[in-house]
Amino acid sequence: MLPRRSYAHKIALSLPMSRYAVGIDLGGTKVEACLVDETRQILARKRRPSEPGLGRERVVRNIRELVVDTAGGAPYEALGLGTPGTYSAADDVMYGAPHTPLYEKPGLISLLRSELDAPLVVENDANCLALAEFFAQCHGRFSTVMAVILGTGMGSGLILGNRLHRGPCGNAGEIGHNSIAIDGRPCECGRRGCGEAYLSGPSLTRRYAELAGDALPPDKIFALHEAGDPHARRVFDESCRIMGELFANCVNTLDLEAIVLGGGVSNIPLWYDRVPPVMATALFGLPGRTVPILKAVLGDSAGVLGAAYLALREMRLMEF
Numbered sequence: 001m002l003p004r005r006s007y008a009h010k011i012a013l014s015l016p017m018s019r020y021a022v023g024i025d026l027g028g029t030k031v032e033a034c035l036v037d038e039t040r041q042i043l044a045r046k047r048r049p050s051e052p053g054l055g056r057e058r059v060v061r062n063i064r065e066l067v068v069d070t071a072g073g074a075p076y077e078a079l080g081l082g083t084p085g086t087y088s089a090a091d092d093v094m095y096g097a098p099h100t101p102l103y104e105k106p107g108l109i110s111l112l113r114s115e116l117d118a119p120l121v122v123e124n125d126a127n128c129l130a131l132a133e134f135f136a137q138c139h140g141r142f143s144t145v146m147a148v149i150l151g152t153g154m155g156s157g158l159i160l161g162n163r164l165h166r167g168p169c170g171n172a173g174e175i176g177h178n179s180i181a182i183d184g185r186p187c188e189c190g191r192r193g194c195g196e197a198y199l200s201g202p203s204l205t206r207r208y209a210e211l212a213g214d215a216l217p218p219d220k221i222f223a224l225h226e227a228g229d230p231h232a233r234r235v236f237d238e239s240c241r242i243m244g245e246l247f248a249n250c251v252n253t254l255d256l257e258a259i260v261l262g263g264g265v266s267n268i269p270l271w272y273d274r275v276p277p278v279m280a281t282a283l284f285g286l287p288g289r290t291v292p293i294l295k296a297v298l299g300d301s302a303g304v305l306g307a308a309y310l311a312l313r314e315m316r317l318m319e320f
């Protein structure tokens with residue numbers, strides 16, 4: 001028998017060292033970071049204002065200081081960053097983020113890279129949410145899902161065959177700007193009839209205000225719906241149909257197995273009961289098929305966790 005001390009020493013040598021990655025969720029008003037290990041556990045999570053009004057250098061400094069603070073000296077090997085818009089690797093710039101114009105300016109991401117001491121992977125924030133929710137509730141059960149963020153806008157991320165599908169230009173999954181009525185309501189993007197022009201939080205508020213005169217947030221409109229208010233009923237009857245048709249278009253195109261719904265407007269319970277039957281009537285192919293709508297389970301940690309997964313993939317600790 002080996003002496004106890006020598007045996008323990010052998011075990012210690014055979015245990016792998018922990019490996020660390022950092023996820024960053026850069027939003028219009030705040031930036032959040034998390035430190036994860038190779039088991040995907042969040043070890044630390046912090047946030048601070050992003051302060052885009054104070055300029056690019058200030059935003060980069062805020063991110064760098066937050067990363068140092070969150071990592072707490074852990075030797076992280078890579079960082080992932082999620083932010084609104086479409087990331088173009090060709091010129092290292094974000095595009096299509098009208099609510100955060102500073103982040104679209106060339107040079108922000110390259111300046112950030114120069115201030116960080118590990119490789120940085122950049123991705124659209126809806127893709128980060130899709131990744132986190134996919135691994136939280138779909139992996140092993142469904143291989144092909146769309147995760148939709150419904151809040152001030154409507155975006156989505158696609159996981160097709162267990163892989164994040166960002167498309168050659170990083171622009172895949174812009175479900176909010178698919179038109180369901182070519183002469184329909186005007187959208188902020190300039191087109192008409194976009195899903196976002198009906199289903200985003202501000203769009204629900206506008207549609208209810210046009211009928212009833214009061215500009216109310218979606219949860220208040222839902223409360224009125226439950227109380228029998230006819231205008232609220234009309235808004236949600238139409239919205240469930242519109243969402244069902246829009247999602248059915250996506251299922252018919254991509255053969256999705258499930259749709260995950262996150263963001264502030266995902267808290268309306270009607271979507272989960274009333275939209276799948278609308279979709280079922282619009283699905284092509286296999287008879288009797290229903291595609292579930294799953295509520296996002298990670299809350300506001302999905303974005304920052306998905307960003308960390310980008311870094312773990314860079315470290316070859318995750319595959320997607």
Ligand SMILES: [Zn+2]
Binds near residue numbers: 197
């Ligand atoms: Zn649009």
